Amino acid sequence: MSDLLSLSSITPRSWQGYAALVLLAGALLLWPLVNATPGYGIGIAALIFFLLLLAIAADNFPPAIGVVLLFLGAHGAAWLLLAGITGNEGTARASFYLLLAAAWLLAWRCVTILSALRPTSRWAATALRLIIPAIFGAWILIIWEAVTRGAGIPFILLPPPSAIGVRIANSLPILAADVRQTIFKAVIFGYVVGSGAGYFAAIAADRVPFLRRGLLPIGNMVSALPIIGVAPIMVMWFGFDWQSKAAVVIIMTFFPMLVNTVAGLAASGHMERDLMRTYASSYWQTLFKLRLPAAAPFIFNALKINSTLALIGAIVAEFFGTPVVGMGFRISTEVGRMNIDMVWAEIAVAALAGSVFYGVVALFERAVTFWHPSVRGG
Amino acid sequence: MTIASPAVVSASKLGLTFQTNDGPVQALSNVDLTIGKGEFVSFIGPSGCGKTTLLRVIADLEKPTSGTISVNGMTPEQARQSRAYGYVFQAAALYPWRTIERNVALPLEIMGLSKAEQAARIKRTLDLVNLSGFEQKYPWQLSGGMQQRASIARALAFDADLLLMDEPFGALDEIVRDHLNEQLLELWERTNKTICFVTHSIPEAVYLSTRIIVMSPRPGRVSDVIESTLPKQRPLDIRETPEFLAIAARVRDGLRAGHSYED
Numbered sequence: 121m122s123d124l125l126s127l128s129s130i131t132p133r134s135w136q137g138y139a140a141l142v143l144l145a146g147a148l149l150l151w152p153l154v155n156a157t158p159g160y161g162i163g164i165a166a167l168i169f170f171l172l173l174l175a176i177a178a179d180n181f182p183p184a185i186g187v188v189l190l191f192l193g194a195h196g197a198a199w200l201l202l203a204g205i206t207g208n209e210g211t212a213r214a215s216f217y218l219l220l221a222a223a224w225l226l227a228w229r230c231v232t233i234l235s236a237l238r239p240t241s242r243w244a245a246t247a248l249r250l251i252i253p254a255i256f257g258a259w260i261l262i263i264w265e266a267v268t269r270g271a272g273i274p275f276i277l278l279p280p281p282s283a284i285g286v287r288i289a290n291s292l293p294i295l296a297a298d299v300r301q302t303i304f305k306a307v308i309f310g311y312v313v314g315s316g317a318g319y320f321a322a323i324a325a326d327r328v329p330f331l332r333r334g335l336l337p338i339g340n341m342v343s344a345l346p347i348i349g350v351a352p353i354m355v356m357w358f359g360f361d362w363q364s365k366a367a368v369v370i371i372m373t374f375f376p377m378l379v380n381t382v383a384g385l386a387a388s389g390h391m392e393r394d395l396m397r398t399y400a401s402s403y404w405q406t407l408f409k410l411r412l413p414a415a416a417p418f419i420f421n422a423l424k425i426n427s428t429l430a431l432i433g434a435i436v437a438e439f440f441g442t443p444v445v446g447m448g449f450r451i452s453t454e455v456g457r458m459n460i461d462m463v464w465a466e467i468a469v470a471a472l473a474g475s476v477f478y479g480v481v482a483l484f485e486r487a488v489t490f491w492h493p494s495v496r497g498g
Numbered sequence: 499m500t501i502a503s504p505a506v507v508s509a510s511k512l513g514l515t516f517q518t519n520d521g522p523v524q525a526l527s528n529v530d531l532t533i534g535k536g537e538f539v540s541f542i543g544p545s546g547c548g549k550t551t552l553l554r555v556i557a558d559l560e561k562p563t564s565g566t567i568s569v570n571g572m573t574p575e576q577a578r579q580s581r582a583y584g585y586v587f588q589a590a591a592l593y594p595w596r597t598i599e600r601n602v603a604l605p606l607e608i609m610g611l612s613k614a615e616q617a618a619r620i621k622r623t624l625d626l627v628n629l630s631g632f633e634q635k636y637p638w639q640l641s642g643g644m645q646q647r648a649s650i651a652r653a654l655a656f657d658a659d660l661l662l663m664d665e666p667f668g669a670l671d672e673i674v675r676d677h678l679n680e681q682l683l684e685l686w687e688r689t690n691k692t693i694c695f696v697t698h699s700i701p702e703a704v705y706l707s708t709r710i711i712v713m714s715p716r717p718g719r720v721s722d723v724i725e726s727t728l729p730k731q732r733p734l735d736i737r738e739t740p741e742f743l744a745i746a747a748r749v750r751d752g753l754r755a756g757h758s759y760e761d
Binding site for chain 2: 389391392394395396397398399400401405409410413416489490491492496
């Protein structure tokens with residue numbers, strides 16, 4: 121505890137710092153960290169305390185060094201805590217959680233300081249925009265890891281994220297094959313065909329009044345079809361392979377695109393349409409030069425909604441019959457085999473793929489609808 | 499004022515009744531009107547007097563329910579199909595996804611002009627409204643006055659002889675409006691177009707017009723026609739001359755007469 125004495129003059133500058141100090145004192149009172157031998161070595165425990173005290177004291181340093189020390193102290197301590205609990209699952213005592221809470225509060229303080237920064241250079245602003253959510257996400261994983269290992273939660277209920285990570289690393293060929301089957305075949309094909317069909321159906325409904333009256337209610341009904349009921353029928357119609365999943369995705373993505381495009385085609389103003397009339401513009405000229413550009417924000421809304429719907433549709437559809445590959449197939453069979461870490465690995469990959477998919481669509485949206493007040497900002 | 503040249507717009511006993519949920523509303527009643535080539539005619543009156551409706555009938559954006567009207571000797575629909583007029587709306591109505599240059603090019607694209615011809619006309623009309631140098635800007639990067647000037651350039655780009663303007667400067671502040679009025683007169687003189695101009699500002703109407711048509715509401719009708727005696731050269735301070743004030747007073751009387759009818 122000599123480190124503690126040498127730093128006894130430290131004074132926190134934030135409520136998180138004071139609270140962390142109180143938690144440290146509590147952890148000392150409720151010593152030891154785990155009900156296990158050997159548990160944490162005295163050196164490791166001292167290092168954890170030292171790092172946390174360093175982080176508390178960091179507010180007294182110049183801001184640039186302070187925030188780095190705060191970051192290193194909080195996350196170094198958290199890392200040592202997690203490393204020590206591995207192998208001692210289910211033995212954590214209150215002081216373990218108190219130290220974890222102290223590290224978490226200091227990470228909070230770190231994010232607070234980072235959020236208040238007003239960087240001048242572009243790359244610094246970009247780096248900050250990435251670091252802050254990364255710290256947020258990291259702490260979800262840290263707390264998840266600490267609680268599942270510390271409390272010894274059964275693997276089958278909730279595996280620790282490190283186990284899921286190991287599983288992902290060891291199963292890359294299987295995961296890649298599943299992604300290829302589900303996303304690159306069923307999702308992409310279904311998304312393109314479903315969204316495209318919705319788009320052209322909307323234009324047709326706009327052009328031909330009887331379609332507008334007839335197609336929209338039918339489309340409405342199709343969108344209300346329960347996917348759970350439709351998927352097995354699609355499997356019977358189109359076989360076990362990806363075509364039946366693509367069919368489910370088409371059904372799911374058609375309607376959002378239809379409704380949004382129909383709404384978008386009505387979005388251009390009276391004055392703009394009168395203007396086209398004064399030029400004696402034809403229907404198609406007005407469509408391409410005014411109404412479709414004006415509808416672009418609506419169309420991209422549908423594309424974004426569909427990017428997540430398509431993924432859900434394809435995965436759920438695979439529960440009803442599939443060749444022995446695919447994300448939905450893997451989830452349903454690995455649940456049956458109690459390989460919950462594999463299920464979580466598929467969930468993680470699906471979340472990642474869905475985010476990338478959505479992000480790509482959103483980037484296209486920014487490029488195409490740069491003129492819209494929501495993009496240009498004001 | 500004599501109308502030497504053939505009439506650009508000629509209407510007789512023109513009437514328009516809108517069918518609304520509250521029953522029919524007579525927007526125009528018994529309007530007789532002849533506008534000669536090269537005239538600058540203002541339509542002035544309180545809101546609801548049908549001045550915008552009359553302009554929209556000329557433009558074939560509304561169909562009259564009685565009477566006859568011809569534009570350039572054709573029906574308004576034929577005139578619209580042959581792109582006989584440029585229309586300037588109350589707001590600039592520029593398309594935000596097009597640059598100023600591409601906005602001015604819009605009617606030219608629709609009319610199928612060659613790229614070279616488009617470029618030449620864009621340059622000429624943007625020069626005419628003093629917007630050279632702003633070709634690559636987007637409308638939302640310009641002030642309201644500049645946007646409205648761009649929309650005038652768009653209406654001029656395809657060289658129609660008739661310009662229909664519906665309160666084009668209504669949303670702008672007075673300083674900008676004075677400036678644009680001056681520029682509009684200059685432009686009218688240089689291009690020798692026929693201009694129909696809807697406004698509810700008396701000084702604007704008197705300053706710009708060769709003829710002022712005073713309208714009154716319910717039903718919309720012409721209550722007075724005032725020929726301007728002002729010279730063609732009009733500096734802004736002409737508005738302080740007794741001659742100007744006399745015409746303005748007559749317009750005001752005409753507007754009041756239209757109203758007293760009601761009370």
